[in-house]
Amino acid sequence: xxxxxxxxxxxVAEWTVGELRALIADGEYPPGTRLSEEEVGKxxxxxxxTLREAFRLLAHExxxxxxxxxxxxxxxxxEADVEDLFRVRRMVELAAVRDxxxxxxxxxxxxxAVAEADVAEAQGDWRALGxxxxxxxxxxxxxxxxxxxxxxxxxxxxxxxxxFHAMEDPLAFHKAYVERNRQILALLRDAKPxxxxxxxxxxLATAEKEILDAYRxxxxxxxxxx
Amino acid sequence: xxxxxxxxxxxVAEWTVGELRALIADGEYPPGTRLSEEEVGKxxxxxxxTLREAFRLLAHExxxxxxxxxxxxxxxxxEADVEDLFRVRRMVELAAVRDxxxxxxxxxxxxxAVAEADVAEAQGDWRALGxxxxxxxxxxxxxxxxxxxxxxxxxxxxxxxxxFHAMEDPLAFHKAYVERNRQILALLRDAKPxxxxxxxxxxLATAEKEILDAYRxxxxxxxxxx
DNA sequence: ATGTGGGGATCGTCCTACAATCCAGCGTCG
DNA sequence: CGACGCTGGATTGTAGGACGATCCCCACAT
Numbered sequence: 001x002x003x004x005x006x007x008x009x010x011x012v013a014e015w016t017v018g019e020l021r022a023l024i025a026d027g028e029y030p031p032g033t034r035l036s037e038e039e040v041g042k043x044x045x046x047x048x049x050t051l052r053e054a055f056r057l058l059a060h061e062x063x064x065x066x067x068x069x070x071x072x073x074x075x076x077x078x079e080a081d082v083e084d085l086f087r088v089r090r091m092v093e094l095a096a097v098r099d100x101x102x103x104x105x106x107x108x109x110x111x112x113a114v115a116e117a118d119v120a121e122a123q124g125d126w127r128a129l130g131x132x133x134x135x136x137x138x139x140x141x142x143x144x145x146x147x148x149x150x151x152x153x154x155x156x157x158x159x160x161x162x163x164f165h166a167m168e169d170p171l172a173f174h175k176a177y178v179e180r181n182r183q184i185l186a187l188l189r190d191a192k193p194x195x196x197x198x199x200x201x202x203x204l205a206t207a208e209k210e211i212l213d214a215y216r217x218x219x220x221x222x223x224x225x226x
Numbered sequence: 227x228x229x230x231x232x233x234x235x236x237x238v239a240e241w242t243v244g245e246l247r248a249l250i251a252d253g254e255y256p257p258g259t260r261l262s263e264e265e266v267g268k269x270x271x272x273x274x275x276t277l278r279e280a281f282r283l284l285a286h287e288x289x290x291x292x293x294x295x296x297x298x299x300x301x302x303x304x305e306a307d308v309e310d311l312f313r314v315r316r317m318v319e320l321a322a323v324r325d326x327x328x329x330x331x332x333x334x335x336x337x338x339a340v341a342e343a344d345v346a347e348a349q350g351d352w353r354a355l356g357x358x359x360x361x362x363x364x365x366x367x368x369x370x371x372x373x374x375x376x377x378x379x380x381x382x383x384x385x386x387x388x389x390f391h392a393m394e395d396p397l398a399f400h401k402a403y404v405e406r407n408r409q410i411l412a413l414l415r416d417a418k419p420x421x422x423x424x425x426x427x428x429x430l431a432t433a434e435k436e437i438l439d440a441y442r443x444x445x446x447x448x449x450x451x452x
Numbered sequence: 453a454t455g456t457g458g459g460g461a462t463c464g465t466c467c468t469a470c471a472a473t474c475c476a477g478c479g480t481c482g
Numbered sequence: 483c484g485a486c487g488c489t490g491g492a493t494t495g496t497a498g499g500a501c502g503a504t505c506c507c508c509a510c511a512t
Contacts, residue, residue, distance in 0.1 A: 010294055012465065013282065037494070047466045049275055052495090056239065056279045057286055068236055069473045069494055087372045095317045146313045152378060238496065263463075273497045278464090295463055295504045455512075463504075473494075481486080 016046050016054040024063055024074055025161050026127065031076040035064070061155055063162070077163050079215050085160055086208040092153055093137060093204065096144040097188070097196045107188055109139035114185055117178045126171035130164050133174055136181045140200065167214050177207065242272050242280040250289055250300055251387050252353065257302040261290070287381055289388070303389050305441050311386050312434040318379055319363060319430065322370040323414070323422045333414055335365040340411050343404045352397035356390050359400055362407045366426065393440050403433065 009015025020040075023029050041051045055072050058064045064072045077085075117132035134157040141153040167173045180203055187196045246266075249255050267277045281298050284290045290298045303311075343358035360383040367379035393399045406429055413422045 049278075049467090050465065052275075053279055053282045057282055060283055060286060070475095071494070084372050084374050087370065088374050091317065091321045091370070091375070095321065144313070144317070146310050146317075148310050148314050148382075149317070156374075275498085276496060296506095297463070453512105456510085458509085459507090461504105461506085463502105465501090465503100467498100467500080469497085469499100471495090471497105473492105475490105475492085477488105477490090479486105479488085482484090 012046055013050050013053045016050055017057050019044055020054055020058055027165055029074050030165055031074045031162050033074045035072050062159055075162055079212060082163055082211055085156055086204055088156055090204055092141045092149060093200050094197055096141050097200055100193050106143055109142055110185055113139050114182055121175060121178055126174055129174040133177050163211055166218055238272055239276050239279045242276055243283050245270055246280055246284055253391055255300045256391055257300045257388050259300045261298050288385055301388055305438060308389055308437055311382055312430055314382055316430055318367045318375060319426050320423055322367050323426055326419050332369055335368055336411055339365050340408055347404055352400055355400040359403050389437055392444055
């Protein structure tokens with residue numbers, strides 16, 4: 001029944017978490033959607049118990065919000081959320097590039113993300129392009145070599161993806177950053193920490209502004225859920 | 227039945243999470259302990275379903291580890307964990323004091339933590355003293371004014387607490403940092419960012435070294451748990 | 453000493469049950 | 483005609499039972 005997007009689920013509950021995460025990221029369940037336990041359970045083929053375990057986890061990751069006796073909803077980010085997410089990104093990404101590791105092999109993941117973006121751009125797939133860009137920045141954060149930072153960044157990007165759905169022209173939005181990321185990679189290869197830090201900082205400022213502008217332009221859907 | 231350490235549980239599952247967190251932090255369930263679903267469920271008075279929701283959450287927070295078909299165990303930190311935790315602390319705490327907010331009112335929480343430590347030290351309660359010290363550093367991180375950083379730091383300190391149980395003389399260990407924290411508070415009040423950053427950095431280096439030394443001295447309990 | 457095969461215990465998952473709560477629709481009353 | 487309040491249906495929150503799968507311990511045989 002469920003799509004074969006999964007890996008090798010060690011447990012049904014874990015698999016369910018991944019499945020839901022993917023469904024949310026892909027916009028199958030857009031922000032604001034109410035996820036009925038019975039319905040979703042039937043749809044992806046797990047019991048209510050297992051599903052509730054997954055819901056609780058994803059709520060903890062801020063991808064869902066649980067409203068007592070009313071159900072769980074896909075999270076809708078507000079401006080404060082976006083600002084906070086970028087605050088965290090600044091902290092994480094700038095710290096990562098500030099103390100650059102001597103090991104250039106670590107740049108492989110960064111380079112891979114750039115290549116991924118090229119493919120996605122060629123295909124005009126904005127969702128894949130957005131993912132590629134996020135992967136790029138996960139790789140940047142990954143330069144710190146910290147498992148916990150990696151996990152944090154994964155959560156941050158997952159949340160940020162929720163904001164993408166608010167963009168008017170996602171393809172154009174994401175396209176603008178491909179070149180920028182390529183330049184950052186070049187600076188990383190040249191081992192110029194200050195230049196990298198400046199470039200990443202500038203990137204983050206621009207992206208934040210652009211997303212916030214989109215938020216302020218769009219009619220606030222009013223449906224308060226927090 | 228369960229102790230009145232809880233707050234205002236919006237749901238039993240949530241309350242259970244808090245309860246377990248407290249039991250682990252207090253050393254009631256020391257690292258390595260196996261938590262039987264049936265046993266714990268009976269003990270704190272929740273059904274197995276609810277308990278499993280809580281377990282899954284705490285495993286996600288790295289306070290527990292779930293081993294397939296073998297049960298959940300209280301996490302045991304290894305050296306790499308401690309190093310990573312301090313890596314994150316450096317990133318978070320140094321970033322927080324680097325961009326100091328002009329608002330001195332934010333220092334209230336920091337000051338409160340110092341006072342808390344004084345009380346705990348006077349009473350010779352090492353657990354309370356350890357908590358106070360952690361609260362101090364949560365307050366430091368809180369200077370960033372980011373909800374997500376706050377949450378991250380809460381998780382980091384919860385994990386770090388697991389390491390405290392490995393210390394030989396916890397009271398002496400924690401005592402050493404009270405004065406240090408008081409000095410940091412003074413520097414914060416004087417609004418001397420560089421000095422604060424240096425002091426916090428030095429603090430972290432010392433604490434990390436001390437904990438790691440304790441780990442290397444203690445006989446490695448060998449019980450690998452994933 | 454080593455290998456093998458139960459047997460018991462626990463986990464993982466699903467299912468059912470039921471009180472608590474919310475929501476929509478409807479009727480009553482001002 | 484609009485506001486209020488009630489009832490009924492639907493959904494959540496939690497408990498509890500069922501059952502296969504898996505692991506661990508131990509007796510037993512080689």
